[in-house]
Amino acid sequence: AEVCEEKAIITMKDGTPFLIPTLCSGCRACEIICPITEAILESQKLMGHTYLTETPYGFPLVTGKLLEGEERAMPIVTAAKKRAKSINRELLLVDTAAGTSNTVSKALEDSKLLIAVTEPTPLGLHDLALILELGRLMGMEAWVVINRSDLGKKERIEKMVQNYNAEIVAEIPYSEAIIRSYVKGEPIVLTNNKEAEIFKDLAEKIANYLG
Ligand code: SF4
Structure with a gap:
């Protein structure tokens, strides 16, 4: 025990x-x-499933789902990541759970770059400190995206980012266009809205960083 x-x-x-x-x-x-x-x-025990889906955007998507009533996500995170790696693509983007639980560090394992998404709120700042600290402990370079960047004060985020030697790479203002595209299930980046440019710029930065 x-x-x-x-x-x-x-x-x-x-x-x-x-x-x-x-x-x-x-x-x-x-x-x-x-x-x-x-x-x-x-x-052996069945705890959940992983799924491989071909998206209409030219890349495959691997997801993991716990069976109802199961409380431990680690085996599913491990299995989903293993399956995603087995596809052997040039770039693997991992969307972790929120927070800094052990499943988050498992999902981040072997990654080259950490991109933390935060908001200018006390809770956002608290969680940002934890994820930047995790990134530091794992020896990863960290970038920060500020969501709803116009709905709060950014000074404390900027200071924290500086302290962790990280970089703010994008700011997404509160946007009804993003909400509308989300509700329609249409990625904002594929629309003609000006907000699409934020995501295109970010994708370009990532591509340049990875060479
Ligand atoms: S989590 Fe399960 S396998 Fe791990 S130490 Fe506890 S009982 Fe043993």
Whole structure:
């Protein structure tokens, strides 16, 4: 129970370990540490699925979905990333969950560049500090995109970005055109709205950075 970071093993009063399967991430730390051979045996459990979809935009999309009731996303994140890597494309863009949980660091593993999307709000600033710190610990270069950039004060974001030696690469103002295109399921970048240019510029910056 001591090595289980997911708290999936409870030790009963008489010392008997009790496993809560829905909390187990399958990391196998207990199996590795257990002194008794074959006391813990590997098994299989269906926790979710990964999907490979051909998009109409010329690139494939890999997604992962947990089964209802499952609480641990790590196996799905690992499986989805493995599947995405197996496609062997020149560029792999990973859209992580929000925050800085262990699934986020797993999703970011082996990445060259971290692009954090934030907003000029206290919560946005708080989360930005965490993700920039994670990027620093993982040795990744960090860029920042400010969403709804005209709805708050940006000074504290700019200061934080400077402290982490990061760079603000795009600012997206509050835009009804973006909301309308989102509701229609039409990527803003494929429209004639002026906001499309922000995303095209960002794509160009990424392409230049990666060479
Ligand atoms: S495999 Fe990992 S998460 Fe599952 S019970 Fe063992 S230590 Fe805990």
